[in-house]
Amino acid sequence: MRQANKELESILRDIIGKRVEAMKQGKGTKDDLLSMLLESNMCETDGDGQAGSMGMTIEEVIDECKVFYFAGMETTSVLLTWTMIVLGMHPEWQDRAREEVLSLFSKDKPEYEGLSLKIMTMILYEVLRLYPPGTLLVRKTYKEMEMGGVTYPVGVMIELPVLFLHHDPDIWGSDVHEFRPDRFADGISKASNGMLAFFPFGWGPRICIGQNFALLEAKMALCMILQRFEFEIASSYTHAPHTVMAMHPMHGAQIKLKAI
């Protein structure tokens, strides 16, 4: 793990160094997140990666790159994987999602404006409820603090078991383990009986900064898949949700696609 981290940091340092150099020489910057971060940071530093009052050091820029990569890539990819699995298991919802997509975009490229997609949003929420990529949120007390009548000293790890909350029948009802996207038809609050219990993207000041982007990416990809394919779960698929960082299907996702 240490070796992999060292290698990753060296690759990132190289990419960032080249990009900073190009920017200093006034060469056209790329239209991506790293350039935006570096451009805004250059206004706050002396341009050599020495942080001013607001700027970030190169080490901090490297950390940001790592966080965006790890927080953004695998989470969104497993969301798409689970969605394909459940839509493969529930052809009636696959049909409803496809009808919605075709009625809005036909077989044309999906447009950002139309991407609110009610049925697909309900499906994605239900997938995030059943298979949240992040199954646990962790915090550490940085000072003595009281919560729920208990006083915790400094350095206590507190875990919020997202997976348990998402599968609690007292919150979601006796059909809690079933895939029922229509529970989200009137929004998240109605689905969770007015309780704060849906945490796929966390909550509070550290809530996922990429949540809208992730849903947009997932919707865009699903639209394009549904426009082109019908799909079903292959007989070799074994359902075994398994957490290694994010929650994965342990034995992969064997899905049969048929072009339409």
Ligand code: HEM
């Ligand atoms: C389905 C996709 C995603 C899921 C389920 C997800 C989930 C989460 C969760 C649960 C947190 C909070 C962690 C905590 O409170 O300890 C988080 C934070 C974060 N996410 Fe996401 N995420 C997703 C996609 C993305 C994408 C696409 C990006 C970037 C483009 C992203 C960037 C971040 C960042 C930077 C943080 C840290 C925010 C902070 O600490 O202030 N995430 N994400």
